[in-house]
Amino acid sequence: MAEDIKSQIQRAINSQPQKTVTMLSCLLAVHDECGFIPTEAIEIIASKNDTSINDVWAVASFYTNFRFTPPAKNIIEICWGPTCHLMGAQQILSAVQDNLSLESEGDTEDGFVSLKYNTCIGACSQAPVITINHHPVHSISTDKILEKINKELKRKND
Amino acid sequence: MQENQEIKLTIDGKEVTAQPGQTVIQAAMDAGIYIPYLCYWPGMKPYGACRMCVVEVEGQRGTPASCTLPAANGMVVNTSPSEVEGLRNNILELLLSEHPHGCLTCHRIELCGPQDICLRHVRVTDRCVVCPKNERCELKDTVRYSNMNMETPLTYNYRNLPIHTNDPFYDRDYNLCIVCARCVRVCDEIRGDSAISLIERSGTVLVGTSHGSSLLESGCEFCGACVDVCPVGALVEREHKWDKALKTIPTTCTHCSVGCQVNLEVDSKGEVIRSIGNWEAKANIGQLCFKGKFGMEFINSKERIKSPLLKDENGYKEISWDEATNIIGKKLKNYSGDKFSLLLGPKVTNEDAYIAQKFSRIIMQSNNIDMATPYGDSLVRKLEESIGNMAGSGSLQELENSECAIVFNANITEQHNVAAIPLKKGRQQQTLNLIVIDPREVELTRYANIWLRPNPGTENLLLKGILSEIISNNWQDDEFINKNVTGFEELKDSINNINIDDISVLTGVPLEDISKTAESFASSFSSAILYSLDNIPSTQTTNTVELISNLTLVAGNLGKPYSGIFPLRSGTNEQGGMDVGCHPEFLPGYKSVSNKENIEYFENAWGTDNLPAHPGFKASDALTAMQSNTIQAAILIGDSPLYNDDAIHALSHLDFLVVQEMFLTDLASTADIILPMTSFAEQNGTYTNLERRIQKINLAVSPRGESRTPSQFINELANEMQSSIQFSNENPIDIFDEIKNIMDIYSQINIADLGNDGIQWPCNEESPNGTSIMYEKGFTNKKGILFSIDPEKAPLQSKEFPFLHIPGRILFDPNTDIEIVLSGRKNAISREEAIEFHPDDAKSLSIAPGDSVEISTPYSVKYGKARLTGTLKGAVSSTALFGELVTEMDKSSDLEPTLRLSTLDIMPARIKKIT
Structure with missing residues (x-):
């Protein structure tokens, strides 16, 4: 198992398409591949970039968008950018949080859903927007949201 | 654009001259003008984090930080107009909102002690008086300097973080951290380790390690550089944590031959409580290793031998020094000549070593005098033949600017830690091509550009391979060879039969790596080689040194900056001891005992008429000679790694053995008489480090018990045995004067001039300021000699046993x-x-x-x-x-x-x- 995650990390780091590979681009590649940054990745990235694990950790811990534990099965991101905010993102957020029994960002106790805030996904014309497992759901109203989420999650996990 | 011209500027109405490249704060400090700062540290790159050093520059907008502001001609700087002072106070208020400061805002700040009851009900964790850095705290000093009116208007927030006390040597309390990042920078910029970093962001940023792991896991070397630069109580040495220093004595570290300059802090009880690197010194530029930083407690040890001890049937009994010298004197009279041997541990001073060899030669008529070190002179002996001097040829800390450096079979970060710093720095700046040759994985292999890992026992073969690659590709420095070296044609012939493919197979090192190493080492403008003989079988060491000398000469790496050859001597003052004549074949200044003129010269200088003229036994041979009863009496001064169980068994064959030591070691317990010896902190004198740098050691604490320096003991013994002549003076300064009068390479050294930098020999009429780079004018007397390579010895493996x-x-x-x-x-x-x-x-x-x-x-x-x-x-x-x-x-x-x-x-x- 441990061997598996190491090769997964290696693959993510080595298959970056861009020319300039940096510590940050490696972290992003691993995050995209694994959904989080495993401890092993810090060591691999440090040796790849000729630096110490502490320096990699310094960069990784700077960004709130990196997570260091495996994510839940499903990820719901709720945009709280200005446009979405005006169009009622706060109400959507409260509704979803109540439904998942969460007080802010985070994972549900059963590890089924990770809730994340998003500052903008670039679909302001269709605000308010949320994404369910990276698929945008737009122009949604507060009363429909829970229904939609449940439907989406059910569809994926059946 | 005129470069390298002095810059003239005005700071606080005073005309100030600055060097090109200096910042305003440096110019101000040089001129004796104080600008408050917290994150700046002389010797490190400007960072500009704390903004305490803001100044006003006439004609410029805003208030730039003087630590990042380059000094420019005609600049008019005001360091403390009220606007700037207001800004500084704001910064201090912000810092104090997260730093415990109960005492900083109290009018009793000068009056309270740690045991006093606080009338203001300030929590213990918020008081300065119970902080280990109290009165050594730069934040406290800065608050006192500013006029903050003893108030902090911002809400105070104690971070409530756990204190890290699980790591060795020092404690970390990040509740006191002001995030100046000095520790992070010194670890990264100066040490090249990056064992700590700034973690997280904005308001929650703090110093830490990856995943909050312990320092043991984060790559920390425990050099304590971070502790030395910490301005507050966040990082503190655990030993003597709360002790206050009464005085600070600069001296030379005794733990290895790098000769780091340290400042020893001594408390009111006369104990050495801390050691701090000296940032002004060329030998170490402020850096120490865990031994020099945290390994000074032995000086204060209660286990030290306090008075002379005489072996009798019930064990040992205490006797007086007079009795001891009397007994020793009487006994030794029966063993003069080759029956006597004097061996010195590597930590004796130049003065002690000089007196010892003089005693052995004049009074005891014996050339059986040597420094007791594991490799003896095998590390350097061949260099005397090839390049004329048995010493490192340049300055270690300058290797930061080298283009290529080879480290050969030396675990340098363990044994000569501070010598690895320039290599790591150069590597980090990506200007140095670091090549490590070692079958073992050592810390430096992690930093190496190329790690050549020969199969154990094939190191010499690999060196031959590199040499043959250089010559067959014509990468050698022909100009240097023609001018300075003989034997090149013979060498070229002798490498003809080397097959590089075979070498690659036998050593297990890829051909490409051998070739790259050869090219980099020979073609770079400046390359250095640092070597030791770890794990080389003793039968092959001579060959190894020959090959390393050959490589250096062929690549023309002598007589120019940032290059050279550095034998990594293991003993602290092994170099100095040999310099002053502690060698069975050499009188002081490397004058051979077999030469009649030399004998006459020294007989004249020492007022005697029968110096022994045949070479004596080396330390390792002397031990063998003791077993066969050829040597029957000996004086051993100081312990050494050479004295293993076998050696101690050999010593037990002696009729009479005197050991002068600090502790009752296995070695001391074999002696008939044990004498208490001073530690390096209890005497004055000089050490010579592996780059030939003569540096002072200074008396910091008074000798423990009745400890005496070796020269005090030997002087008295000499007077006891031969009262007819005035043997020598006891005062180290007088002894040094005697040394410089008879030894050309030390002749122009004035002991008072040995400041932070020391002086590198030869320091004679030709080069009165010492010599940091040797052989700049070629080899003085003769040409450098290249050794021809031996025909291949059969490798261990064969067809039958592959x-x-x-x-x-x-x-x-x-x-x-x-x-x-x-x-x-x-x-x-x-x-x-x-x-x-x-x-x-x-x-x-x-x-x-x-x-x-x-x-x-x-x-x-x-x-x-x-x-x-x-x-x-x-x-x-x-x-x-x-x-x-x-x-x-x-x-x-x-x-x-x-x-x-x-x-x-x-x-x-x-x-x-x-x-």
Whole structure:
């Protein structure tokens, strides 16, 4: 198992398409591949970039968008950018949080859903927007949201 | 654009001159003008984090930080207009909102002690008086300097973080951290380690490690550089944590031959409580290692020998110094000449070593005088033949600017830690090509551009390979060779029969790496080689040094900056001891005893008429001679790694043995008379480090008990034995004067001028300020000599036995079943041995993991189960039970070169699958 995650990390780091590979681009590649940054990745990235694990950790811990534990099965991101905010993102957020029994960002106790805030996904014309497992759901109203989420999650996990 | 011209600017109405490249704060500090700062540290790059050093520049907008502002011509700087002071106070208020400061805002700040009851009910954790850095705190000093009116309007927030006390040597309390990042920067910029970093962001940023792991896991070397630069109480040494220093004495560290300059802090009880690196010194530029930083407690030890001890039937009894010298004097009269030997541990000062050799030669008529170090002079002896001096040729800290450096078989970060810093720095700046040659994985291999990992025992072959690559590709420095060197044609002929492909196969080093190393080393403008002889069998060491000398000469790496050859001597003052004549073949200044003129010169200088003129025994040979009763009496001053169990057994054959030591070691307990010796902190004198730098050691604390310096003891003994002549003076300054009067290479050194930088010999009429780079004018008397290469010795392996068998032991192996069986009438362990080798080798022999295999050496056969986890191709290792190994080791003829202990023999072997 441990061997598996190491090769997964290696693959993510080595298959970056861009020319300039940096510590940050490696972290992003691993995050995209694994959904989080495993401890092993810090060591691999440090040796790849000729630096110490502490320096990699310094960069990784700077960004709130990196997570260091495996994510839940499903990820719901709720945009709280200005446009979405005006169009009622706060109400959507409260509704979803109540439904998942969460007080802010985070994972549900059963590890089924990770809730994340998003500052903008670039679909302001269709605000308010949320994404369910990276698929945008737009122009949604507060009363429909829970229904939609449940439907989406059910569809994926059946 | 005019460069390198002095810059003139005005700071606070004062005309100030600055050097090009200096910042305003540096110019101000040089001119004696104080600008408050917290994150700036002289010697590190400007950072501009704390903004305490803001100033006003006339004609410029805003208030720039003076630590990042380059000084410019005509600049008019005001350091403390009220606007700037207001800004600074705001910054301090912000800092104090997260830093405990109960005492900083109290009018009793100067009056309270740690035990006083606080009338203001300030929590213990918020008081300065109970902080270990109280009165050493830069934040406290800065608050006092500012006029903050003793108030902090911002809400105070104690971070409530746990204090890290699980790591060795020092404690970390990040509740006190002001995030100036000095520690992070010194670890990264100066040490090249990055064992700590700034973690997280904005308001929650703090110093930490990856995943909050312990320092032991984060790559920390425990050099304590971070502790030295911390402005507050966040990082503090654990020993003597709360002790206050009464005085600070600059001296030279005694732990290795790098000769780091340290400032020893001494408290009111006369104990050494801390040591702090000296940032002004050229030998170490403020840096220490864990030994120099945290390893000074031995000075204060209660276990020190306090008075002379005489062996009698009930053990040892205390006697007075007078009695002791009297007994020794009477006894030694019977052993003059070759029956006597004097061996000095590597920590004696130049003065003590000089007096000792003088005593041995004049009074005892014996040239059996040597420094007792593991490698003896084998590390340098060949250099005297090839380049004329048995010493490092340049300055270590300047190697930061080298283009290429080879570190050969030396675990430099362990044994000469501070010498590795320039290499790591150069590597970090990506200007240095660092090549490590070592069969072991050492810390530096992590930093190396190329790590050549020869199979154990093939190091010399690899050096030959590099040499032949240089010459066959014509990468050598022809101009240098024509001018300065003889023997090149012969060398060229002797490498003709070297086949580089064979070498690559035998050493296990890829051809490409050998070639790259050769090209980089020979073609770079400046390349250096630092070498030791770790794990080289003693029969091959001469060859190794010859080859290293050859490489240096062929690449023309002498007489220019940032390059050279550096024998990494193990003993602290091994260099100085040999310089002043502690050598069985050399009088002071490397004058051979076999030369009649030299003998006459010294007889004249010392007022005697019969100096012994035949070479004596080296330290290691002297030990053998003791066993055969050729040497019957000896004085040993100071312990040394040379004195292992075998050596101590040899010493027990002596009729009479005197040991002067600090502790009752195994060595001391063999002596007939033990004398208490001072530590380096209890005497004045000089040390000479491995780059020939003569540096002062200064008396910091008074000698423990009745300890005396070796020169005090020997002087008295000499007067006791031969009262007719005035032997020498006891005062180290007078002894040094005597040394410089008879030794050309020290002749122009004035002991008072030995400041932070010391002086590198030769310091004579030709170069009165010392010589940091030797051989700039070529080799003085003669040409450098290249050694021809020996014809190939047959490698250990052969067609019949193509593998190397490396025996080893395991304590516990979860994969093997162990059975207790009855053997004869005793219990014995029965189990199947694991035979470990490289998967590639297994493939060629079509052996699968778990197969039963047989390994046979010319002398033995072993059976076991194959395990393919080996890391060295061509090597096969097997395990044996501990008891069996002891028997094998006993029969072994291999000696471990550092400790001279018997090791397990590495044997040629073949592997066979059994079906």
